[in-house]
Amino acid sequence: MEIIQQILFVAALGVVAWFITKRVQLISRAIKLGRPENRFDHADERLKTMLLVAFGQKKMFTNLLVGVMHFVIYAGFIIINLEILEIILDGVVGTHRLFAPYITPIYPILIDVFEVLAFGVLSVCVVFLCRRFIARVSRLQASRHRELRGWPVSDATIILTAEIFLMVAFLTWNASDSVLRDRGVGHYGELQGVVPDFLISQYLKPLFAGFGDRALVAYERAAWWLHILGILAFAIYVTYSKHLHIALGFPNVYFSDLQPKGEMQNMPEITKEVQLALGLPLSTQPDGSQANDNGEQSAEIGRFGAKDVEDLKWINLMNAYSCTECGRCTAACPANITGKKLSPRKIMMDTRDRLEDIQKGWKANGYDYKDDKSLLGDYITPEELNACTTCQACINACPININPLDIILQLRRYRVMEESQAPAAWNAMFSNIENNMAPWKFSPSDRFNWAEQVNEVKF
Amino acid sequence: MLAEEKYSVPTMADMAAAGEDPEVLFWVGCAGSFDDRYKRVTIAFVRILNHVGIKFAVLGPEEACTGDPARRAGNEFLFQMQAVSNIQVLNAYNVKKIVTACPHCFNTLKNEYPELGGRYEVIHHSQFLQGLINEGRIRVQDGQSFKGRKITFHDSCYLGRANKVYEAPRDVLSALDADLVDMKRVRANGLCCGAGGGQYFKEPEPGTKDVNVERVEEALATGADTIAVACPFCMTMMSDGVKNKNREDSVQVYDVSELIAQKQGL
Ligand code: SF4
Ligand code: SF4
Numbered sequence: 001m002e003i004i005q006q007i008l009f010v011a012a013l014g015v016v017a018w019f020i021t022k023r024v025q026l027i028s029r030a031i032k033l034g035r036p037e038n039r040f041d042h043a044d045e046r047l048k049t050m051l052l053v054a055f056g057q058k059k060m061f062t063n064l065l066v067g068v069m070h071f072v073i074y075a076g077f078i079i080i081n082l083e084i085l086e087i088i089l090d091g092v093v094g095t096h097r098l099f100a101p102y103i104t105p106i107y108p109i110l111i112d113v114f115e116v117l118a119f120g121v122l123s124v125c126v127v128f129l130c131r132r133f134i135a136r137v138s139r140l141q142a143s144r145h146r147e148l149r150g151w152p153v154s155d156a157t158i159i160l161t162a163e164i165f166l167m168v169a170f171l172t173w174n175a176s177d178s179v180l181r182d183r184g185v186g187h188y189g190e191l192q193g194v195v196p197d198f199l200i201s202q203y204l205k206p207l208f209a210g211f212g213d214r215a216l217v218a219y220e221r222a223a224w225w226l227h228i229l230g231i232l233a234f235a236i237y238v239t240y241s242k243h244l245h246i247a248l249g250f251p252n253v254y255f256s257d258l259q260p261k262g263e264m265q266n267m268p269e270i271t272k273e274v275q276l277a278l279g280l281p282l283s284t285q286p287d288g289s290q291a292n293d294n295g296e297q298s299a300e301i302g303r304f305g306a307k308d309v310e311d312l313k314w315i316n317l318m319n320a321y322s323c324t325e326c327g328r329c330t331a332a333c334p335a336n337i338t339g340k341k342l343s344p345r346k347i348m349m350d351t352r353d354r355l356e357d358i359q360k361g362w363k364a365n366g367y368d369y370k371d372d373k374s375l376l377g378d379y380i381t382p383e384e385l386n387a388c389t390t391c392q393a394c395i396n397a398c399p400i401n402i403n404p405l406d407i408i409l410q411l412r413r414y415r416v417m418e419e420s421q422a423p424a425a426w427n428a429m430f431s432n433i434e435n436n437m438a439p440w441k442f443s444p445s446d447r448f449n450w451a452e453q454v455n456e457v458k459f
Numbered sequence: 460m461l462a463e464e465k466y467s468v469p470t471m472a473d474m475a476a477a478g479e480d481p482e483v484l485f486w487v488g489c490a491g492s493f494d495d496r497y498k499r500v501t502i503a504f505v506r507i508l509n510h511v512g513i514k515f516a517v518l519g520p521e522e523a524c525t526g527d528p529a530r531r532a533g534n535e536f537l538f539q540m541q542a543v544s545n546i547q548v549l550n551a552y553n554v555k556k557i558v559t560a561c562p563h564c565f566n567t568l569k570n571e572y573p574e575l576g577g578r579y580e581v582i583h584h585s586q587f588l589q590g591l592i593n594e595g596r597i598r599v600q601d602g603q604s605f606k607g608r609k610i611t612f613h614d615s616c617y618l619g620r621a622n623k624v625y626e627a628p629r630d631v632l633s634a635l636d637a638d639l640v641d642m643k644r645v646r647a648n649g650l651c652c653g654a655g656g657g658q659y660f661k662e663p664e665p666g667t668k669d670v671n672v673e674r675v676e677e678a679l680a681t682g683a684d685t686i687a688v689a690c691p692f693c694m695t696m697m698s699d700g701v702k703n704k705n706r707e708d709s710v711q712v713y714d715v716s717e718l719i720a721q722k723q724g725l
Contacts, residue, residue: 062648259570260566260569260570260621260622261620261621262566262570262616262617262620262621262622263566263570263571263621264530264531264571266571266574266575267535267539270535270536270539271539271543271575273536274536274539274540274543275543277540278540278543278544280543304535304536305533305535332648334650334651334653334670334673334674335664335666335670337650337670337673338653338663338666338667338668338669338670338673339665339666339667339668340663340664340665340666341664341665342664383664386661386664387658387663387664387666388656389616389651389653389654389655389656389658389670390531390616390655390656390657391616391620391651391655391656392616392620392621393616393620393648393649393650393651395620396620396647396648409531409533412532412533413533413534413535414533415533416532416533416534417533417534417535417536422532422533422534423661425660425661425662426532426534426657426660426661428660429528429529429532429657429660429661430529430532430534430537433524433526433528433529433537433541434537434540437522437523437524437541438489438492438493438523438524439489439524439528439660440489440493442493444520444523445520446493447492447493447519447520447522448470448492448517448519448520449492450487450491450492450498450501450502451468451505451517451519453498453502454466454467454468454502454505454506455465455466457499457502459499459503459717459720459721459725
């Protein structure tokens with residue numbers, strides 16, 4: 001009996017590992033579609049940012065209450081992994097509470113901590129469900145944000161419900177286990193005197209008082225299996241879900257932008273054109289320095305700006321896979337606040353959807369497959385792009401340093417420079433700058449006329 | 460008595476011809492040169508510079524748009540044409556230090572020109588004024604009193620979020636004897652006026668409201684009679700918003716430098 005359970009367990013582990021490896025390969029292949037960009041510089045600054053923003057959850061605490069609640073789930077996730085280690089070893093070796101005899105004095109303390117965290121996670125998930133469906137927090141409502149319609153809302157609900165379910169399984173498992181130990185049933189009885197009652201599950205023991213021994217063992221086994229299989233299934237599910245941020249959030253923050261937020265990235269390939277147009281020596285700057293201090297080579301670039309995901313940088317694509325769909329960016333976006341179609345969260349979700357659609361194409365038709373769709377046009381519309389004020393509120397709001405504006409800007413560049421598709425008023429502004437050295441139609445020779453009034457104006 | 464003061468605006472060309480070097484180049488910007496409302500800000504700032512005795516110069520007719528709206532709208536080519544030409548002019552005059560009253564010029568000159576070969580110390584006029592006040596070179600007296608008046612400051616994105624300059628304009632305003640009140644969304648969480656990213660130069664996309672109206676509603680909710688700004692585009696957007704709310708008789712929009720000039724009686 002035991003050995004069958006062990007075999008099944010090892011088989012389950014293998015299947016999960018295989019699935020996850022496949023997904024990881026596919027996702028990293030998708031991210032590598034992006035253009036090269038050096039984000040391996042300034043390691044200490046990056047590490048510091050990651051410690052503060054990812055490990056320390058710094059930006060989550062702008063809303064203290066939500067920050068604390070998210071921290072409970074986060075800490076729970078990290079710390080409960082220790083308990084999962086024991087469960088997995090138990091499953092493989094066929095033992096029960098493997099660690100208990102070896103670390104007897106601290107074992108109950110550990111489990112107590114896990115139980116408190118589990119209870120915390122459970123409560124926070126309930127609160128989060130209430131925020132979505134009862135308090136109706138605006139940024140989480142599909143009725144207000146079309147990008148949430150359908151799958152994204154189900155995804156969030158599934159995750160929260162699954163976490164509640166997993167935590168209930170864990171707590172009742174401990175409770176039934178304690179009752180079996182008290183009754184001295186089989187190997188459970190061996191833990192008498194080794195493992196005491198635990199902090200939370202002790203209160204659940206009365207639930208099982210009426211169970212017969214066999215029913216109770218059945219429940220204990222079922223809860224154990226559900227808990228661990230649930231976690232393993234969750235691990236696969238995560239790779240398809242916005243919940244991928246639990247893994248990608250860390251590298252995403254590590255590789256995030258370090259330059260000032262107002263700086264738009266230079267296009268070295270344009271610098272060449274400009275130098276040609278102005279008759280300047282090529283590939284050096286007016287002051288003789290290199291064209292580009294980002295470290296990447298200004299290689300052959302197919303097009304100016306981005307039409308599809310492969311024109312974006314890999315970090316843009318990693319951003320898309322890391323996005324939690326929390327909508328803090330959209331809630332801060334002036335365009336979205338005032339009813340325009342633009343939503344920075346949708347920009348990130350569209351980019352990820354595009355990548356997932358490409359993956360589906362790969363799976364069905366091989367890696368050379370190309371469809372005739374593109375991010376610009378089929379997923380993101382010009383109307384959305386044109387509404388952006390480049391205010392950077394989205395970047396500031398994102399708890400994991402995602403930069404939706406960078407994608408918007410690259411798509412705008414494609415529209416303007418490759419398709420000459422700017423709004424007419426922008427074209428007028430461009431030609432004014434070109435001809436009059438100002439965005440308005442004034443003669444450049446009038447530029448200094450204000451100085452004549454410097455002694456006249458009365459304040 | 461101060462109104463008798465004669466103000467002058469030397470150009471870099473004048474300075475170079477006289478073999479002199481200014482302490483700082485005042486980058487006026489397109490709005491500061493052509494926009495009737497913002498020209499008054501340019502003049503206010505120039506009068507302060509004169510009054511304090513700072514040796515400054517402007518480029519005058521040699522100045523051209525930094526290219527900021529072109530770059531943000533996606534026209535990288537046009538941006539770089541402007542940038543490279545401007546850098547040639549600035550470098551030819553061996554410019555070291557630039558002050559500007561436009562956060563867009565400030566951001567572009569400071570953060571985006573270095574990669575194209577233009578490396579300068581760039582400061583926003585609110586920081587410059589803050590420095591002058593801290594050094595005691597500006598003493599706010601003689602002029603208008605702001606006693607009992609409520610001022611709220613609108614953070615512009617390219618000064619605040621883009622470059623983390625939040626305190627300088629507030630410090631400058633606190634030199635007035637007014638009551639400073641903050642809006643609901645301030646500093647890093649400040650709400651855009653709606654003009655950036657090239658929006659100023661076209662109609663907004665369809666929506667439920669204009670951004671500047673939303674922002675002015677927030678400003679009016681503070682009960683302030685003065686909305687202080689530090690950006691030419693915020694200036695227009697806030698003024699239009701105030702008009703939209705029919706409050707132009709009771710609520711004024713001023714640049715921080717205008718308030719300092721008023722306070723000094725310049
Ligand atoms: S930068 Fe653009 S997308 Fe981001 S918040 Fe501002 S307007 Fe919205
Ligand atoms: S980009 Fe950042 S703020 Fe916006 S939804 Fe994704 S995780 Fe949230």
